[in-house]
Amino acid sequence: MxxxxxxxxxxxxxxxxxxxxxxxxxxxxxxxxxxxxxxxxxxxxxxxxxxxxxxxxxxxxxxxxxxxxxxxxxxxxxxxxxxxxxxxxxxDPRSALRLDVPGAEEADTILARLAETARRAEFDPLQRLAVIAANPGRRAPDLAAEAGVETQVFKRQIRWLKEQGLTESLATGYRLSPRGQAVLDRSRS
CATH class of the missing domain: 2.30.130 (Archaeosine Trna-guanine Transglycosylase; Chain: A, domain 4)
Incomplete structure (x- = not known):
């Protein structure tokens, strides 16, 4: 509706x-x-x-x-x-999830799920998180062009990340949630 x-x-x-x-x-x-x-x-x-x-x-x-x-x-x-x-x-239950910063063990579980998504050749979630982290508030078409995918495909991928509580939408563009930042930081350690 x-x-x-x-x-x-x-x-x-x-x-x-x-x-x-x-x-x-x-x-x-x-x-x-x-x-x-x-x-x-x-x-x-x-x-x-x-x-x-x-x-x-x-x-x-x-x-x-x-x-x-x-x-x-x-x-x-x-x-x-x-x-x-x-x-x-x-x-929205995702609001609480975005603020739920995972510990090391939970972050590793999330990273394994992201790696499985990348293995299935759907897209590389960590790459998308890194692009958003480097460009908070940037327009989706610009981010999609940088990632080399169509805008609608990019938006669908970011919605998937949002479902995991890793990103959040802004009036223009996106940013990492505290949960997403913790997962990205864990991937880099």
Whole structure:
């Protein structure tokens, strides 16, 4: 699900806990999770609803002043079924992981995983970490060109590193997390 920036801020404050979408089939699943710029949403419930069953309280939970405003939302135009998605907002678990500086043994385990990724010829994670460490905040296309790969390929590789808690995105570019710096330092020792 996509949300406007203003909606995300209200989700983070706990003001919005429900979304409505018109989809041919549900694109969210109860028990699923969705990362957003303001944290992670845990999908608690997804159910098809009839327009006639959407009430004023539903509209307020979705961040609208009233039912009429909700039904006028462009996301609810069309003829596909309406889905009510209830969710709970929480922190992105990668945030804590990025701050979790590993000891020597754990860093060696992470390095072994990075070496396995490099052996499978997917990409060299340590090379990517070194490039980011040397160029914090530099644009992804510039870093990709330096690494000799397409920008989208580079971004996918950095997302993988982010999943490991080793990098973090900035408004422009990336930087190593404390965890990533510790792993890179261990690789050099």
């Amino acid at each position: 996509l949300f406007r920036a203003q909606t995300l801020q209200r989700i983070a404050k706990g003001e919005i806990t429900v979304a409505f979408r018109r989809w041919a089939l549900p694109r969210a699943k109860a028990g699923g999770r969705q990362r957003t710029p303001v944290g992670e949403l845990r999908i608690d419930m997804v159910e098809a609803v009839r327009e006639a069953d959407i009430g004023e309280s539903d509209a307020r939970l979705a961040g609208f002043a009233n039912r009429e405003a909700l039904l006028a939302d462009p996301l609810l135009q069309g003829t596909e079924p309406i889905w009510r998605i209830a969710f709970t907002h929480g922190p």
